[in-house]
Amino acid sequence: MGISEANKTAVDQMMTARPLLKGVATARDVIPGMRDGLILHAGPPIEWERMSGPLRGAVIGALLFEGLAADEAEAVALVDRGDVEFAPCHHHQTVGPMAGVTSASMAVYVVENVTHGNMAFSNLNEGYGKVLRYGAYAPDVLQKLRWMNDVMGPVLAEAVATRDELDLRALLAEALHMGDEGHNRNKAGSLLFLKLLAPDVARVAGPEVASEVLKFLGDNALSVLNPVMAACKAMADAAHGVEGSTIVTAMARNGTDFGIRVSGLGDDWFTAPAQVPDGLYFSGFSAADANADIGDSTITETAGIGGFAMAAAPAIVTFVSGTPKDAVNTTMEMYEITQADHLQFTIPALDFRGTPTGIDIRKVVELGITPRINTGIAHKDAGVGQVGAGLVRPPMDVFEAALIAYAERYGV
Amino acid sequence: MSALKTQVRPGGYYDSIVLMQLQAALADLPGILDAGAVMASPENRALLAASDLLPEGALEAGPADLLVVVRAETDAAASDALSRVDAVLVRGGGETGDDYVPRSLESALKIIPAAQWALVSTPGRFAAGVARDALDRGLNVFLYSDNVTLEDEVALKDKGAAEGRLVMGPDCGTASINGIGFGFANRVRSGSIGLVGASGTGLQAITAHVHGLGGGVSHAIGTGGRDLDTEVGAMTCRQGLDLLARDPGTEVIVLVSKPPAPSVVRTILRAARGTGKPVVVHFVGFPAPARRLGRLYFAEGLSEAAWIAVELSKPTAADREDSGTGESEILPGYLRGLFAGGTLASESLLALANFLDPLHSNIMGAVGRPLETVARSEAHTILDLGADEYTVGRLHPMIDNDLRLRRLAQEAADPEVGMILLDVVLGDGAHPDPAGELAPAISEARRARDVEFVAVVIGTDEDPQNLESQLEALRGAGALVFEDLSSALGHVVDRLGGSEPAPLPPVDVDLLTAPVAAVNIGLESFSTSLEDQGAEVVHVDWQPPAGGDDRLLAILDKLRR
Numbered sequence: 001m002g003i004s005e006a007n008k009t010a011v012d013q014m015m016t017a018r019p020l021l022k023g024v025a026t027a028r029d030v031i032p033g034m035r036d037g038l039i040l041h042a043g044p045p046i047e048w049e050r051m052s053g054p055l056r057g058a059v060i061g062a063l064l065f066e067g068l069a070a071d072e073a074e075a076v077a078l079v080d081r082g083d084v085e086f087a088p089c090h091h092h093q094t095v096g097p098m099a100g101v102t103s104a105s106m107a108v109y110v111v112e113n114v115t116h117g118n119m120a121f122s123n124l125n126e127g128y129g130k131v132l133r134y135g136a137y138a139p140d141v142l143q144k145l146r147w148m149n150d151v152m153g154p155v156l157a158e159a160v161a162t163r164d165e166l167d168l169r170a171l172l173a174e175a176l177h178m179g180d181e182g183h184n185r186n187k188a189g190s191l192l193f194l195k196l197l198a199p200d201v202a203r204v205a206g207p208e209v210a211s212e213v214l215k216f217l218g219d220n221a222l223s224v225l226n227p228v229m230a231a232c233k234a235m236a237d238a239a240h241g242v243e244g245s246t247i248v249t250a251m252a253r254n255g256t257d258f259g260i261r262v263s264g265l266g267d268d269w270f271t272a273p274a275q276v277p278d279g280l281y282f283s284g285f286s287a288a289d290a291n292a293d294i295g296d297s298t299i300t301e302t303a304g305i306g307g308f309a310m311a312a313a314p315a316i317v318t319f320v321s322g323t324p325k326d327a328v329n330t331t332m333e334m335y336e337i338t339q340a341d342h343l344q345f346t347i348p349a350l351d352f353r354g355t356p357t358g359i360d361i362r363k364v365v366e367l368g369i370t371p372r373i374n375t376g377i378a379h380k381d382a383g384v385g386q387v388g389a390g391l392v393r394p395p396m397d398v399f400e401a402a403l404i405a406y407a408e409r410y411g412v
Numbered sequence: 413m414s415a416l417k418t419q420v421r422p423g424g425y426y427d428s429i430v431l432m433q434l435q436a437a438l439a440d441l442p443g444i445l446d447a448g449a450v451m452a453s454p455e456n457r458a459l460l461a462a463s464d465l466l467p468e469g470a471l472e473a474g475p476a477d478l479l480v481v482v483r484a485e486t487d488a489a490a491s492d493a494l495s496r497v498d499a500v501l502v503r504g505g506g507e508t509g510d511d512y513v514p515r516s517l518e519s520a521l522k523i524i525p526a527a528q529w530a531l532v533s534t535p536g537r538f539a540a541g542v543a544r545d546a547l548d549r550g551l552n553v554f555l556y557s558d559n560v561t562l563e564d565e566v567a568l569k570d571k572g573a574a575e576g577r578l579v580m581g582p583d584c585g586t587a588s589i590n591g592i593g594f595g596f597a598n599r600v601r602s603g604s605i606g607l608v609g610a611s612g613t614g615l616q617a618i619t620a621h622v623h624g625l626g627g628g629v630s631h632a633i634g635t636g637g638r639d640l641d642t643e644v645g646a647m648t649c650r651q652g653l654d655l656l657a658r659d660p661g662t663e664v665i666v667l668v669s670k671p672p673a674p675s676v677v678r679t680i681l682r683a684a685r686g687t688g689k690p691v692v693v694h695f696v697g698f699p700a701p702a703r704r705l706g707r708l709y710f711a712e713g714l715s716e717a718a719w720i721a722v723e724l725s726k727p728t729a730a731d732r733e734d735s736g737t738g739e740s741e742i743l744p745g746y747l748r749g750l751f752a753g754g755t756l757a758s759e760s761l762l763a764l765a766n767f768l769d770p771l772h773s774n775i776m777g778a779v780g781r782p783l784e785t786v787a788r789s790e791a792h793t794i795l796d797l798g799a800d801e802y803t804v805g806r807l808h809p810m811i812d813n814d815l816r817l818r819r820l821a822q823e824a825a826d827p828e829v830g831m832i833l834l835d836v837v838l839g840d841g842a843h844p845d846p847a848g849e850l851a852p853a854i855s856e857a858r859r860a861r862d863v864e865f866v867a868v869v870i871g872t873d874e875d876p877q878n879l880e881s882q883l884e885a886l887r888g889a890g891a892l893v894f895e896d897l898s899s900a901l902g903h904v905v906d907r908l909g910g911s912e913p914a915p916l917p918p919v920d921v922d923l924l925t926a927p928v929a930a931v932n933i934g935l936e937s938f939s940t941s942l943e944d945q946g947a948e949v950v951h952v953d954w955q956p957p958a959g960g961d962d963r964l965l966a967i968l969d970k971l972r973r
Contacts, residue, residue, distance in 0.1 A: 400958075
């Protein structure tokens with residue numbers, strides 16, 4: 001099979017994958033290989049010593065949450081003794097925004113690609129402010145997590161279990177027509193999510209709890225981000241492992257390194273130091289506060305949305321320096337490095353052209369154009385939270401390294 | 413001492429990104445130390461307080477209200493900043509941004525799917541790759557870049573020719589298609605003169621002269637300077653001639669080049685004859701074999717080429733009736749020219765040397781190969797039967813046909829011979845009835861073998877031999893009869909002028925007649941120029957592939973194959 005055929009196969013599989021939200025469950029019960037003492041994190045593999053502030057904070061928070069440590073010092077000692085195992089979410093069919101830290105007791109969304117049968121998982125979104133995914137682990141952070149796990153999780157689990165299928169691909173396609181791009185902006189998608197779940201939540205929970213859960217989901221314009229990420233992971237995984245393909249099937253950052261995986265290059269990561277996003281900051285913060293790029297949410301761009309669908313989200317054009325035309329141009333540029341126009345995700349402003357889908361490492365290297373990623377910006381200190389949002393591009397090195405590895409593997 | 417001022421806007425929806433942008437814009441103003449713009453929720457107030465941006469005392473604002481705070485060096489600066497909030501929050505009427513400039517041919521073609529042309533002017537090292545990509549995508553190529561290897565040029569032109577696409581260049585500076593100049597081109601009147609040129613400034617000079625003389629240009633097809641080298645074999649030149657031959661808007665063709673390789677001359681002139689249109693040929697520095705050969709006109713300079721072309725393009729031009737027979741099927745076999753007139757023989761030799769190979773003769777001079785013996789012809793042969801070696805003890809063939817008749821029979825019996833060319837010179841002092849002796853011999857020879865006889869009769873209607881009856885007798889014997897040498901030689905060239913190289917797959921003539929739509933890769937000025945001329949063009953913001961890294965380039969190149 002030639003490269004173009006392999007790439008076509010890979011991207012066709014990515015686009016025909018149909019991810020449905022199948023349930024909400026406890027990580028250890030559903031995530032393959034999940035066990036106590038294992039902490040999943042965003043991005044490519046990394047050891048404790050090299051972890052950035054927000055990731056370390058989230059790890060400590062997860063150990064506290066799991067009851068494996070009573071305080072920060074105990075948690076660090078536990079890690080130092082080697083009693084904590086770390087693995088990328090991606091190694092367990094999982095993705096998580098920002099630190100992406102997921103531990104055995106946490107509630108996770110269960111997504112199934114019903115076309116190809118593969119599963120993907122993602123934790124629940126905590127909303128804004130001081131949250132675990134930005135490395136916060138104060139008592140109120142853990143308290144909110146427990147509420148999510150013990151109250152909201154079971155309600156969502158029952159609601160999802162008793163309703164008809166919830167098609168995340170269709171939800172995303174609709175949200176793109178409502179001004180979302182699926183990564184930084186998920187306002188419309190989150191409301192659609194709320195709308196779809198509300199009747200079932202109301203049915204399965206008492207009025208007080210239902211009200212709390214619906215308010216929590218409705219107040220958070222990122223509620224749908226995590227199931228969307230799991231959906232993108234399910235789509236990207238469907239494209240992975242096609243012999244000879246040069247299509248990127250994962251882009252992820254752990255706050256220290258940026259890593260990619262390529263369909264035809266097995267499970268190898270190609271990594272380089274992560275960069276600090278170029279963006280806008282909340283009142284009181286500046287670039288000096290920013291951590292290097294972090295999170296698995298780049299799975300959205302990998303699957304053809306996020307920064308790649310910028311033209312669908314003119315309200316956030318300020319990220320790309322100003323005018324709606326710049327938003328269109330951002331998407332236009334991504335067509336240069338992708339294999340196909342998406343069959344499901346279309347952009348009204350581009351005459352309903354499909355979003356640019358399936359990053360081809362050959363095109364990235366040849367044209368010198370790296371993917372455009374819309375991202376939140378984390379504070380470099382654990383627990384402060386999000387300080388801004390903006391744009392980042394992966395380091396070109398990872399694509400060059402992947403291309404060289406491809407040449408070696410396939411004897412080019 | 414700094415001043416803290418606030419502004420509250422009750423109600424309204426502001427996206428967080430708009431607020432971030434507002435905060436950044438205010439903080440950038442002169443005299444502003446820090447700024448905040450938030451919905452006044454308790455959480456956000458706490459954030460402002462942490463940055464020392466929350467004024468003391470009560471503040472009438474709730475979560476649905478926008479709270480803008482600035483800390484400034486002076487009161488005035490703070491007030492000024494707050495007066496600008498509206499300008500940031502509500503825009504419109506400004507610029508809407510630039511159109512997308514594609515980075516690759518692939519995406520350019522999505523913007524201009526009807527493009528027929530790629531204009532390539534990248535650095536030479538990358539140009540062949542870009543041109544190959546363009547051909548792969550079904551485009552014709554104007555390749556301005558130089559420093560493209562000869563090997564790449566041949567490969568590109570082979571590929572283009574096989575697929576019926578033009579590759580103008582490399583190192584092609586000038587072309588004009590359907591009134592649109594590519595690269596460097598003069599603005600000239602539209603008209604019926606089409607050009608093919610391996611010389612950019614040559615094309616410019618001729619088109620400018622044509623315009624100055626009141627003529628007009630249909631198209632100018634550039635070939636690049638090496639097209640007429642042996643290795644390239646005039647691939648683009650032949651395609652160009654063939655295109656202009658089929659172009660309904662072209663009536664006269666001009667062919668201009670630096671001196672072509674001798675081996676290529678025959679091919680090109682043959683192709684030029686094959687157009688069926690008058691072709692003005694100017695090979696700079698190449699001795700013209702004749703002023704005119706049938707419908708080929710040889711010019712001595714650029715301005716003369718223009719002048720001849722303009723004259724021929726006038727509706728009154730005499731050339732419009734073809735002086736040839738229209739017969740252009742290739743005749744197998746050799747030519748044997750049996751001349752009584754030495755000058756006619758010499759001129760024929762000179763003219764045909766560019767077409768017939770090998771060409772032998774008993775005439776000593778710059779062209780033609782000698783014969784082993786004057787008694788026997790070899791391959792193509794032109795004989796001056798009035799030369800000394802033939803007239804020893806014998807009358808000159810102007811008055812005695814004996815030698816010519818014997819030689820005629822000898823040549824006609826030679827199975828390698830396809831055509832016999834004769835001159836018949838009338839007038840006082842000449843043989844009283846040359847046709848009376850030659851015609852029966854021709855008839856007899858033609859009865860024995862299918863040999864074509866071409867006779868050029870030099871005479872007037874006042875000559876004693878009676879011109880009409882001489883012509884009639886020769887025609888009656890089955891000879892093709894011409895009354896001027898140039899036309900006769902034109903016919904010879906048509907029939908014998910070298911074997912036609914394998915015909916190239918035709919380039920669709922729509923390429924010339926459809927409105928020009930192009931992708932420009934390289935010099936942006938070429939794109940601007942096309943746009944100014946009203947052509948549809950999309951410019952590619954081209955960058956060296958893989959940043960010019962050799963190792964990565966090698967991999968990408970191999971992956972493409």
